[in-house]
Amino acid sequence: MxxxxxxxxxxxxxxxxxxxxxxxxxxxxxxxxxxxxxxxxxxxxxxxxxxxxxxxxxxxxxxxxxxxxxxxxxxxxxxxxxxxxxxxxxxxxxxxxxxxxxxxxxxxxxxxxxxxxxxxxxxxxxxxxxxxxxxxxxxxxxxxxxLPPHLTLEDGAMVGTYCTHSTPITDLPIQDGTVVRRSIAVFCCGPVGSLWMAVAKALGASRVIAVDIVPGRLESAKSYVATDVFLPPPMEKDESRIAYSKRSSVAMKEQLDITERGTKAIDLVVDASGAEVSIQAGPWIAKIGETYVQVGMGPPDITIDVSVVLVKELVMKGSFRYGDRASLSTSRTGKSSDGKGVIKAIIAGPDVDINAA
Known part of the structure; x- marks a missing residue:
């Protein structure tokens, strides 16, 4: 034929x-x-x-x-x-x-x-x-x-999705196919946010923080991939969004012992929600001189504290599909912290024997 x-x-x-x-x-x-x-x-x-x-x-x-x-x-x-x-x-x-x-x-x-x-x-x-x-x-x-021999056709169908979610993560220093001693915070634990966390964890991120307003999503993230979770406090009556976001970010840093410098700081902040309050909070919890990535689609007009972006010299960027060959290479050769192939680790989860799956 x-x-x-x-x-x-x-x-x-x-x-x-x-x-x-x-x-x-x-x-x-x-x-x-x-x-x-x-x-x-x-x-x-x-x-x-x-x-x-x-x-x-x-x-x-x-x-x-x-x-x-x-x-x-x-x-x-x-x-x-x-x-x-x-x-x-x-x-x-x-x-x-x-x-x-x-x-x-x-x-x-x-x-x-x-x-x-x-x-x-x-x-x-x-x-x-x-x-x-x-x-x-x-x-x-x-x-x-x-596809290399160790990847199945099911793994192959995940490669594109993996690349989409790993492109900004590969901006972080990668050594021997892994992200070394880096931390990431992700707002929204839906499918997109969860995959972001899974990719970061599979590539060796030392700390993965999940943020969501739904307790059930946080429980799922904690059982699957997150090392820490944060449930934002409720908004007070007549409180503005920008004031609420600042209060919430302060509470998050206190509860999870997050600093703006040093090893307890957040190297990469990702918003997968598109919610204005999450977009506002992201720069406040980011490490000085590091990166904030916007993934979730939100309203066209939002208010953020620009002074925080300036004083911290943050890199703010969008993420649209993928085009990074480093992501493709990592999907085929990258290893998670326990030696599993990165695609295998994402699909199977941290506690599943991929050879028996």
């Missing part, structure tokens, strides 16, 4: 059924046979992947306003067909992690290696671009990354 698929003499109209997983509306999904062009110039540099594992992104539900959609983003698969242009790093049968975003490769951002900022990015599952959760998925050859 592989040779027939990539035969340039076949008509451009030839198709291959891919039978994708389709979200019709809320709580309604189906498998439907849909054609996909895979011959001629369409696959000149796009090996065909047989999909094995894919992730689903729940916050994309609003795309249903434009009609039904095929699901799937970060994925892994097996190379099922070659290309018309020689590709030296892949062959049919190879297991690969699939990067679900193709860019123009010509703009300033692409040339600088920050291709996640390309204005022409085609990212699954963002309509009208094809999503990955189907029998076959065509991808540019350099966006299919061979």
């Amino acid at each position: 592989a040779g027939d698929i990539c035969n340039p003499r076949r008509k451009q109209s030839d198709m291959l059924a891919r039978i994708p997983f389709i979200l019709k509306q809320v709580n309604e999904v189906s498998f439907e046979q849909r054609p996909e062009r895979i011959c001629g110039s369409d696959v000149s540099s796009r090996p065909l992947q047989s999909l094995k594992c894919a992730s689903l992104v729940t916050h994309k539900i609003h795309y249903l306003d434009g009609g039904d959609m095929v699901l799937g983003r970060e994925s892994s698969g097996v190379v099922s067909a070659g290309t018309l242009v020689p590709v030296t790093h892949l062959k049919p049968g190879d297991r690969v992690a699939i990067e679900p975003g193709a860019t123009c490769r010509k703009c300033e951002a692409c040339k600088e290696g920050r291709y996640q900022l390309c204005p022409e990015v085609k990212f699954a599952p963002t309509p009208p671009y094809a999503e990955t959760l189907s029998r076959y998925y065509a991808v540019p050859a350099d966006l299919a990354y061979p």
